Amino acid sequence: SQHQFQAPTTTDSRGPCPGLNTLANHGFLPRNGKNLTIPIVFQGALDGFNVHKELLITAAKAALFTSDLDDQFELENLSLHGNIEHDASLSREDHALGNNNVFNETIFTTLANSNPGSDFFNTTSAGQVQKARLDQSQASNPAFRNTIKEFEVRTRESSLYLQVMGDPLTGIAPKQFVNIFFREERMPLEEGWRKSNTPVTGQTDGPLFSAIARGSQWQPIAGQCPWVTLAQ
Ligand code: HEM
Numbered sequence: 001s002q003h004q005f006q007a008p009t010t011t012d013s014r015g016p017c018p019g020l021n022t023l024a025n026h027g028f029l030p031r032n033g034k035n036l037t038i039p040i041v042f043q044g045a046l047d048g049f050n051v052h053k054e055l056l057i058t059a060a061k062a063a064l065f066t067s068d069l070d071d072q073f074e075l076e077n078l079s080l081h082g083n084i085e086h087d088a089s090l091s092r093e094d095h096a097l098g099n100n101n102v103f104n105e106t107i108f109t110t111l112a113n114s115n116p117g118s119d120f121f122n123t124t125s126a127g128q129v130q131k132a133r134l135d136q137s138q139a140s141n142p143a144f145r146n147t148i149k150e151f152e153v154r155t156r157e158s159s160l161y162l163q164v165m166g167d168p169l170t171g172i173a174p175k176q177f178v179n180i181f182f183r184e185e186r187m188p189l190e191e192g193w194r195k196s197n198t199p200v201t202g203q204t205d206g207p208l209f210s211a212i213a214r215g216s217q218w219q220p221i222a223g224q225c226p227w228v229t230l231a232q
């Protein structure tokens with residue numbers, strides 16, 4: 001059917017965002033990952049995940065800077081380091097250490113192994129994972145950047161994977177679903193996942209964001225100020 005999973009071809013554009021890649025793999029965004037406008041992205045997020053634009057608007061606007069075009073971007077553009085893309089990702093290597101665009105199982109191990117003995121992830125495990133990934137980057141990446149901007153983007157991303165793969169009201173997400181989302185960039189429909197009936201908005205995001213933020217015990221690095229990279 002129209003929204004069946006189809007793995008990308010070599011000419012399709014994919015980027016560092018598992019959410020947008022998944023939407024493209026299911027045809028909620030153009031399957032080639034190209035000619036994306038802000039309204040197209042908002043509609044895809046709503047149709048595919050019931051995520052409302054209020055949670056995406058900052059990232060979507062920043063994304064336009066990553067492209068040479070006036071009002072469109074493609075998914076691969078999003079790996080422009082220092083725009084939305086940041087260090088200490090959950091499933092991608094730091095820009096200074098390797099490929100910041102493609103899924104990396106070694107990096108993903110930290111999240112995959114979190115909340116041991118349980119079959120779900122939650123805000124507690126998500127906060128611990130954010131701290132662990134930050135500690136890894138800080139120890140290994142001399143160019144590590146960690147300002148309040150990166151902190152807020154990372155926390156939003158963690159609350160998003162819990163909400164789209166789990167229950168936006170509790171922040172509880174089955175491990176199986178989250179693992180498929182990251183590893184295969186696929187909606188785990190055969191495994192029983194369904195799009196949330198609860199709209200994913202500031203109302204659901206707020207408490208989850210706060211809990212993850214607190215649990216991550218984040219602190220800025222002295223001397224680093226937030227900036228946004230606007231072009232290559
Ligand atoms: C990263 C989810 C929409 C741009 C991420 C990550 C998640 C996520 C979980 C973290 C990946 C990691 O740490 O390895 C989602 C979901 C979305 C969505 C569920 C909507 C339904 C967007 C939009 C944009 C965007 C609208 C911009 C147009 C990015 C970028 C990254 C990213 C640039 C890479 C950040 C990094 O890890 O360095 N997203 N996202 N995302 N997202 Fe999205």
Ligand code: MG
Nearest residue numbers: 085086087089
């Ligand atoms: Mg990154």
